[in-house]
Amino acid sequence: MNVYISIDMEGVAGIATREQCRRGSSDYEIGRELMTREANAAIAGAFDGGAARVVCNDAHADMANLLPSELDPRAEVILGSPKVEYSMMEGVADDFGAALFVGYHAGAGEPAAVLAHTYSGASFYQVRLNDAPVTEAELNALVAGAHGVPVALVTGDDRICAIVRDRLPGVRTAAVKRSHSFTVGASMHPERAREDIRRASAEAVNGAKELAPTTAPGPFTIEVDLTDMRRAELCGLVPGAQRAGRTVRYTSRDYLEAFRCLRAWLYLGAAGA
């Protein structure tokens, strides 16, 4: 089985502050090292569980955080940005048997959740899918689902693990920290967290055949509250998008088209900074 890993940074064990996740900060090298080692735990677990091939997509910020020469040499890594096709899910395709989300976090506006945001911390105040606030894990699960790939594992803080257990039936989780507030968490020691992730990854890959891909009946209405008017005005330029004040909305029968609009808003929102 081919296994796809999307790894973010905010939900990695030992991480709780913005500085650890931001290039240019003196703490950033610590963050990327922790992220790389956690990627290796998930990769090793996937091979333990029977994976034939593992592709690991760096899914945080500029998407070039993982230290390539420190990664498990059995895996391929997808690095760089902008990833115009699928962003956090770049490279996912029909020939994968399972997707694993590592280092994930809760969605924008979630109370008392470490570094919670949905795709953009600076531009997106809240993201909704068919009127319900949504997390990156759910948005990305539907991208995998469009390719027939089930999400078998989510790791991160206790908040995102609880959310996906509720919304992605059958998914395994490994919570590596308890969120106290936006920049405070009680983390397991990173080594212990990696042991848990490796074990959970092996079980997830082993049991992936019994899982159904995440799908939902359309149409899909994606809605974003922007953090300021200038960003909202630019996001309103997308053909077919509607805007009311700081909120933009786009509806499609095709989930991947709605997701594509969200990614256009990500770049337009940044351009409006």
Ligand SMILES: [Zn+2]
């Ligand atoms: Zn994220």
